[in-house]
Amino acid sequence: MGKVTGSRGSYAKTAERRRDIAQAVLDLVVEKGHRAVVTADVAKRAGLSEPGVLYHFASKDELLLAALQHFDDVELTALPEGESILRARERAVAGVERTNIVRLHTAMSGEASDPTHPAHEYFKQRWRRSNKLMADSIRQLQADGAVGPDVDADSASRLIHATWEGLQNQWLAEPGFDIGAELEKAIVALLGYPVEHVVGSPPAGRSRAR
Amino acid sequence: MGKVTGSRGSYAKTAERRRDIAQAVLDLVVEKGHRAVVTADVAKRAGLSEPGVLYHFASKDELLLAALQHFDDVELTALPEGESILRARERAVAGVERTNIVRLHTAMSGEASDPTHPAHEYFKQRWRRSNKLMADSIRQLQADGAVGPDVDADSASRLIHATWEGLQNQWLAEPGFDIGAELEKAIVALLGYPVEHVVGSPPAGRSRAR
């Protein structure tokens, strides 16, 4: 419903407008840090008025959430099959220019723990999804014999994610250590020894079912 | 300089006033969550005007930081000797009534990673201090033979703290697991097997140097 014009400046589909706005917020977050982002700037950057922006997103918090989700969408493309989840998230903080996004993520994950916060459900689901993906991946490794059967996959997944999140925090406060190496150390300790499958370089010719 | 009256309502020492204000902020955070705390309420609770509060603390961010520090001071009393650091922090989130403080801590640790944030230095020092304390504790355990010599104390300390921080995050988003048990599991995995000394019950008659 609604005709599609296709020309920039007149959007027939709300989804596109929302995407553009989310991109604008993301750009501003990267440039100035989320604390310096004000809705007026978002409107300017997206090329519409302030209430115009708020027609598409109910509040500023939702704007920031949209930026985070947009980042997930465009940067963390759909995971191939579960095992590369770590590498994807690693990639997410690799560059310094993404520091501001990690900041936003960390700050918002604190705010969003309040059940009344618009992002509450998002973060909850995100944990669940990530935990499930990795737990399944670990179970697969167990089936293949790469990881011992005494490892509790759900617990290990929880702990690996926790470690990752905490390492991000420390790294933000004071960089200067190899966050990837530390994470790998934790994984090795939690799963047992040989687990390049989970975090290492692409398993090129290295099929998991040997 | 300045006379000491001692009667409530007229403070000769700014330090006391600051402490009272910090306590007021802490109370409000616990009651309503930090997002709902406004300086006007702080002023009311502390019994002075809004600019009066802002005379003692330069900004709202500093007020929240003061609450966090105050919490550290009154709740996490000085660590006896290093090894109980985990238990102290555990105690800090044990009760549900403290959820709002953890929320504040998490959110602020994200904001504070911005070097221009008033709490930046606080969090940086906090990480350093905590890491050093625990690393020393681990080294002591190594000297006693309770932990293997191949463990990198600094790295392990970093990872344990990271795990703890991350577990808090997950627990805030969705409680329903035993955060203490998970942490212990991580410690065991990172340090090797027998480490009740570090996290377990009070080492009553259990001297580390047997």
Next chain:
DNA sequence: GTCTATAGAGTGATAGAC
């Protein structure tokens, strides 16, 4: 259904008197 113009409410911060 999508947006602009306008206005308002609430908040953090400042200047200067007491």
Next chain:
DNA sequence: GTCTATCACTCTATAGAC
């Protein structure tokens, strides 16, 4: 050292045009 008065800014709500 603390208050009164005031300011500036940001987010949000409303009315109505396209």
